[in-house]
Amino acid sequence: MSVWLVTGFVAQSPDQKVFNKKTQATDIYQICVLLLAIVLLPVLIVNDLGMGDPYFCKYICPQGVLEGALPLSAVNEGIRSALGKLFSWKLVVLISVVILSVLYYRPFCKWICPLGAFYALFNKVSLFGMKVDEHKCVSCGKCAKVCKMDVDVTKTPNSTECIRCGKCISACPTEAVRFQYGFGLLRKTVDENAKIENKTNKNETKEEL
Numbered sequence: 384m385s386v387w388l389v390t391g392f393v394a395q396s397p398d399q400k401v402f403n404k405k406t407q408a409t410d411i412y413q414i415c416v417l418l419l420a421i422v423l424l425p426v427l428i429v430n431d432l433g434m435g436d437p438y439f440c441k442y443i444c445p446q447g448v449l450e451g452a453l454p455l456s457a458v459n460e461g462i463r464s465a466l467g468k469l470f471s472w473k474l475v476v477l478i479s480v481v482i483l484s485v486l487y488y489r490p491f492c493k494w495i496c497p498l499g500a501f502y503a504l505f506n507k508v509s510l511f512g513m514k515v516d517e518h519k520c521v522s523c524g525k526c527a528k529v530c531k532m533d534v535d536v537t538k539t540p541n542s543t544e545c546i547r548c549g550k551c552i553s554a555c556p557t558e559a560v561r562f563q564y565g566f567g568l569l570r571k572t573v574d575e576n577a578k579i580e581n582k583t584n585k586n587e588t589k590e591e592l
């Protein structure tokens with residue numbers, strides 16, 4: 384059982400219409416958590432042996448409370464009596480995540496999890512991406528409306544927020560959206576660069592004439 388599963392159980396149905404409000408897509412919170420709790424604090428604040436605390440796991444991630452402290456303390460009096468302020472704090476975090484999950488789509492994955500921020504960095508160069516055929520697109524907006532990560536695939540097909548769920552593909556009435564595999568992304572970039580270069584060369588030639 385994980386935070387993802389619990390929050391999923393609470394309110395993560397793809398058909399959820401009442402809650403799960405649309406939010407501004409951004410990686411900034413995750414990047415802050417990544418830099419602060421995973422990189423800076425463990426490097427800057429160390430003990431006598433030169434070791435830093437795992438700040439994210441210790442103070443932010445509620446997974447340990449959910450999978451360890453809660454079930455163990457429920458069956459063991461000794462563990463229950465040893466629970467302190469840190470447990471109370473992590474319990475508050477866990478409850479907050481569950482409540483936020485009723486209102487927003489996967490808040491922990493979207494705003495807090497540093498792993499998400501790390502993976503997102505590779506979206507732009509991933510060999511598995513999204514592609515929109517602009518000749519087929521009729522700008523109906525259905526793809527953006529259905530996207531739970533608040534991505535408009537027509538504007539940013541390989542947004543760092545995209546989780547490649549494919550819902551935009553199913554929602555598109557003209558089959559304009561599709562997955563793109565392999566080195567197609569790279570080829571596309573090269574082709575586009577070549578086109579831009581050709582265009583520039585033509586313009587320069589016209590000007591010279």
Ligand code: SF4
Nearest residue numbers: 530545546548549551
């Ligand atoms: S694949 Fe999923 S997350 Fe990515 S743009 Fe489409 S609907 Fe949004």
Ligand code: SF4
Nearest residue numbers: 520521523524526555
């Ligand atoms: S759903 Fe398809 S046709 Fe509509 S805006 Fe998106 S890509 Fe274009």
